[in-house]
Amino acid sequence: MMVLFKSAYAKQPIIFQMIKREVLTRYKGTLLGLAWSFVTPLVLLGVYTYFFSIIFHVKWDVGQSDSQIDYTLMLFVGLIMHSLFSECVNRAPQIVISNPSFVKKIIFPLEILPWVALGAASFHMLISLLILLIAQWYIAGYIAWTVLLLPIILFPFMLIILGLSWFLAALGVYVRDIQQATSIFCSMMLFISPVFYSINMLPEKIRSIAYLNPLTFVINESRKVLLFGEMINGRLLVIYSVVSLIVAYLGYCFFQKVRRGFADVM
Numbered sequence: 001m002m003v004l005f006k007s008a009y010a011k012q013p014i015i016f017q018m019i020k021r022e023v024l025t026r027y028k029g030t031l032l033g034l035a036w037s038f039v040t041p042l043v044l045l046g047v048y049t050y051f052f053s054i055i056f057h058v059k060w061d062v063g064q065s066d067s068q069i070d071y072t073l074m075l076f077v078g079l080i081m082h083s084l085f086s087e088c089v090n091r092a093p094q095i096v097i098s099n100p101s102f103v104k105k106i107i108f109p110l111e112i113l114p115w116v117a118l119g120a121a122s123f124h125m126l127i128s129l130l131i132l133l134i135a136q137w138y139i140a141g142y143i144a145w146t147v148l149l150l151p152i153i154l155f156p157f158m159l160i161i162l163g164l165s166w167f168l169a170a171l172g173v174y175v176r177d178i179q180q181a182t183s184i185f186c187s188m189m190l191f192i193s194p195v196f197y198s199i200n201m202l203p204e205k206i207r208s209i210a211y212l213n214p215l216t217f218v219i220n221e222s223r224k225v226l227l228f229g230e231m232i233n234g235r236l237l238v239i240y241s242v243v244s245l246i247v248a249y250l251g252y253c254f255f256q257k258v259r260r261g262f263a264d265v266m
Contacts, residue, residue, distance in 0.1 A: 006251050018112075019119035026120075041083070041128045045076050054195055073136065073227055078195030078219045080128045085161060085215060086186035087121040092165040093179040096262060103262045110259060111252065114165035118158060124130030129226075136227060140228070144229030150222060153232060156244035157218045163244070163251030164259050172253040173262050193217050211236070 008015065027033045049072045095113045129150075137143050151228040172178045174232050193215035194202075202210055217240050224230040 004248060005192050007109065007111055010033050011109050011115075014109070015112050015115050018087055019123070021114060022120040023123050037124050037127045038131065041076075041079070041124075041131060045072065045079060048075055048079065048196075052197070073132070074198070074223060075196060076128070076132050076135075077223045077226060079195065080125055081157070081215060081219050081222060082131065082186075082190055082193060082195055083128070084121050084125045084157075086115050086189065087124070088161045088165050089168065089182055090179075090186055091117050093176075093182055095165070095169045096173050097176075097266060102266055103237065105177035108261070111255060114162050116168060117165060118161055122158075132226065135198070144225070144227075145224040146229050146231065149225045152237070153218055153221050153225065156237075156241040157214070159244035159248040163247035164248070166248075166251035166255035169250040170258045173265055174258070189213070189215060239247050 023034075027036055031038060032039065052071075088135060092114065095117055096103065096110060099113070102110060102113075133143055133147065166206070168182060193213055194210070195215075199207060199216065199220050200209060217236055221232050221236070225232060
């Protein structure tokens with residue numbers, strides 16, 4: 001298990017340089033540049049809020065006020081977490097085959113590519129979180145100290161993303177249809193996960209099943225620490241962390257085992 005982290009630690013200069021290049025290349029040549037990383041989440045948030053809160057009159061069971069502002073903040077947290085997940089998972093099947101020179105021409109640590117994708121996606125997530133905290137401070141007049149607990153929630157979530165990314169990146173080299181499947185999967189996850197609704201709105205029996213979704217715990221607990229100032233559910237955190245380590249380990253092992261055939265297939 002430690003090999004997984006040692007590999008990233010040893011290659012961290014390369015990872016940081018590639019993340020920087022990834023972010024800058026994305027907005028290279030655009031008029032707004034990095035400002036798009038602020039504009040995009042705000043536009044999406046406005047569209048979703050308008051349709052679900054104003055047009056469809058979706059209510060949020062928060063046990064407090066039930067205004068459009070409450071719904072907007074709740075929705076934003078869900079969108080941030082889903083965006084991090086979908087950006088990495090959607091890109092994973094193409095991450096190796098889109099860099100054939102890394103496979104054929106030079107000796108390159110291919111296992112760091114999912115780290116790079118996660119780092120670039122995390123950059124955009126941090127900007128969205130900054131917008132959320134500014135909105136929370138402006139609306140509520142304070143920011144709860146429990147926001148400091150957010151990294152504890154995000155760390156196992158990122159491990160799950162890495163495990164899935166390693167698995168999909170390796171499988172995507174051999175099965176090109178994976179890219180289409182992951183796109184459909186991430187779209188489904190947007191509605192299956194409690195992004196547009198509260199987990200408390202689900203029946204008791206279904207609620208326990210909903211936690212099999214890797215996004216459910218993260219979205220629910222992130223709302224608690226970011227907006228309500230509540231503590232993390234310790235029991236669920238331990239279970240989620242153990243599962244995340246297993247997923248990351250299995251994904252990494254699968255990637256390392258099948259990478260020998262990448263050059264032949266490509």
